Amino acid sequence: MPYVNAKEMLADAKRNHYAVGHFNLNNMESVRAFLLAAEEQRSPIILGVSGGTAKYMGGYKTIADMVRDFMDFLKITVPVCTHVDHGTYEEAMAAIDGGFSSVMFDGSKYPIEENIAKTREVVRRAHEKGITVEAEVGAIGGEEDGRIAMGECADPEQCERIASLGIDFLAAGIGNIHGKYPANWPGLRFDVLEAIQKKTGDLPLVLHGGSGIPDEMVRQAITLGVSKVNVNTECQIAFTEATRAFIEAGKDREGRGFTPRALLAPGLEATKAKCIEKMTLFGSIGKA
Numbered sequence: 435m436p437y438v439n440a441k442e443m444l445a446d447a448k449r450n451h452y453a454v455g456h457f458n459l460n461n462m463e464s465v466r467a468f469l470l471a472a473e474e475q476r477s478p479i480i481l482g483v484s485g486g487t488a489k490y491m492g493g494y495k496t497i498a499d500m501v502r503d504f505m506d507f508l509k510i511t512v513p514v515c516t517h518v519d520h521g522t523y524e525e526a527m528a529a530i531d532g533g534f535s536s537v538m539f540d541g542s543k544y545p546i547e548e549n550i551a552k553t554r555e556v557v558r559r560a561h562e563k564g565i566t567v568e569a570e571v572g573a574i575g576g577e578e579d580g581r582i583a584m585g586e587c588a589d590p591e592q593c594e595r596i597a598s599l600g601i602d603f604l605a606a607g608i609g610n611i612h613g614k615y616p617a618n619w620p621g622l623r624f625d626v627l628e629a630i631q632k633k634t635g636d637l638p639l640v641l642h643g644g645s646g647i648p649d650e651m652v653r654q655a656i657t658l659g660v661s662k663v664n665v666n667t668e669c670q671i672a673f674t675e676a677t678r679a680f681i682e683a684g685k686d687r688e689g690r691g692f693t694p695r696a697l698l699a700p701g702l703e704a705t706k707a708k709c710i711e712k713m714t715l716f717g718s719i720g721k722a
């Protein structure tokens with residue numbers, strides 16, 4: 435069964451200058467949508483799960499089991515990875531025990547020494563089970579209102595220290611932002627990305643906040659060493675807009691449109707279409 439960690443898929447992406455999409459699960463419809471998109475497009479895929487989604491969908495074990503059972507049911511043949519998104523130390527450990535194939539431990543809010551100590555422990559526990567680990571380095575301190583328009587940037591020296599712990603891939607701020615980007619956002623800091631890559635060698639880098647970065651910048655980031663791009667907001671909006679259109683057109687009041695499956699079907703299709711659009715941008719189509 436092609437339920438795998440992220441090691442091989444990201445190494446291949448790095449070698450061949452494309453990126454694997456990390457798409458966040460939000461509900462059962464998103465599991466179906468992303469698996470079907472990946473299979474149809476012959477693309478590897480990473481399914482991300484935030485702490486909130488883990489609670490909503492019944493915990494890490496329920497989700498890992500659900501993904502694997504769906505893969506069986508849908509006869510998925512492309513590599514699929516389940517991954518914790520911005521996990522706390524406890525969440526990362528729970529996912530390791532729950533059958534996830536990959537975890538992110540986000541220690542970026544801790545002082546660097548504490549981030550290093552906790553990341554080291556997550557790596558030890560995860561690697562015992564063949565689970566890959568993404569770590570995150572915190573921001574360089576900057577003035578407050580500079581940060582409103584500009585996302586945070588990581589310190590390349592700290593990236594090098596975290597990279598040396600044996601992590602499998604690294605998230606480091608290069609001016610990217612989670613959620614919607616302000617109109618006056620100055621863009622990604624490719625100079626910071628290059629400086630980080632110089633310090634971290636072949637380690638695949640991760641671009642968070644992939645929703646709303648102009649396509650050209652995403653392509654350039656991939657050229658410079660980003661091998662995984664996280665997308666959540668855009669898929670959520672696609673789902674909700676399609677659901678809204680269904681209701682506004684009165685289709686929930688026609689025939690059996692009131693059934694939850696009928697109501698959520700357009701959202702599922704829209705999520706799948708958005709996922710394929712992103713896979714196209716990342717260059718992962720046909721790579722599995």
Ligand SMILES: [Zn+2]
Nearest residue numbers: 520642643664
């Ligand atoms: Zn993120």
